[in-house]
Amino acid sequence: MLASWAAATAFLVPSEARSQPATAVPAAPEPDGGAPTPTTATPPPGTEGEPAAPSIAQPESTTPISRTIQDFERAPPPPTNVVYLQYGVAFTAEVLSSAGAICSNTTVPCILGTGGGITIRAGWRGTGSLYIGGAYALSKQDPNKLLRLAILQQARAEGRYYLMTGRDTEPYLMLGLGVAGYGNEWSVDTYGPAASLGAGIEAQVTRRTVVGVAVGYRVLHFNSFTDTSGADREAGIAQFVGLDLVLEQRDPIFTERKR
Template sequence: MLRPPTAALVTVTAMALAGPAAAQEVPQSAAPDAAPAPAIAAPATGSVTPPVAAPGPAAPGPTPAPGAPPDALSLDFEKTPPPPTNVIYLQYGVAFTAEAVLAPGPICDNVEVPCIIGQGAGVAARLGWRSTGAWYLGVAYAFSKQDPNKLYRLAILQQARAEARYYVDTGRQLQPYASGGGGAMGYGNEWGVDTLGPTVFVGGGVEAQITRRTVVGVGLTYRMAYLSSFVDTSGTARDAGLPQFLSLELTLEHRDPIH
């Protein structure tokens, strides 16, 4: 005898006829509020993490526009003094001089006749060796036209001397120095020498460096000489003595490296 199908058999048969779509709806209806699990991708077999690239060079700063004012760093470099020299130089140049007679000495002791040597001005040329340190050693020749009170047509005072300077290093363009030396002095009419004698001097000054090799300066020198006795053009006998001078120099000198 055939029995009617049970409820369980009917349910299984209906699910089989509905296909896989019905099977997927069952778990979704069972937990409708559950959140789906995130998908995690597995690393591929044999993959290598790429290395971190090194940072490249920094980009250059902006170039200042033409005509723009210099920045503070540029101004500092402009004000920086030139570095100390480590080169031996040949230093040479010229000077404009003023020769003031502080005391003419026995040459002008005779008050009945005018003094034959007065104030004057002239030029000097010098050549010397400038060391890497503080010393300058050189020679100079100078001549000046003096005021002879009309006793000479052209009164010329000539000097040939050896010179030494000791510079004080200040680390700036300005350098003070002390000077000294000695030589010979002659005085006469129209480049002649009527009286002659030794001379010594001491002084000082300051130099300013205007380029790498050019300097200008000013110096003040006290000079004493011993001049021999002579007879001037008026027939007056002049006694030997020690005239004293104060000399002012404005110098322009150049340096050429020799070592």
């Protein structure tokens, strides 16, 4: 009985239902507009549609920076055709070598001794080996308590001749001619001509700043005078050895055209 019922049911089911699969997968909804979305096939490797691989920049063949800096430091400075105004200050020691006739009176102490002070300079530095300028030196000397404030003043014209080395350190010879005065508290009790001869060395700290040291032999002639204690001082020549610690600046004035 059951077998006859199952056979009859199978015969009544429509053929379309029997032809559909057991599980139906719903189709994906179409985008707005009703048009189907086109399918783009991925091109195989090696075709025009393949994205280009990122390029790796190759380092350029250049000289290492450290080697370039070392070569620059070792190279001599280029020749200059600039004229400078060179000026500055120096700390000066005036060491008495011989007081001369000014201290020939043995009944009273010598009124002139060793001292120290400052020197102010300014001059013209050409493109070659010459420097021409002026200097004013002020120093406090030891008067053996005969003067309250013994001051030696010197004003002189100076010339330097540099030995051109092509480096930032240059030696030079120096010559000076001028006048000197000596007295108590800025007064001038005696004066006379002065001359100096020396040598020094100069080094560039920067392109415009220089430092140096110089040693000079100075000869000063003083006229006769009467000091504050009433003692007579004869005219004569005093000799000093000067030591300068120099700090100077260079400012360009103009540039000469190269021939």
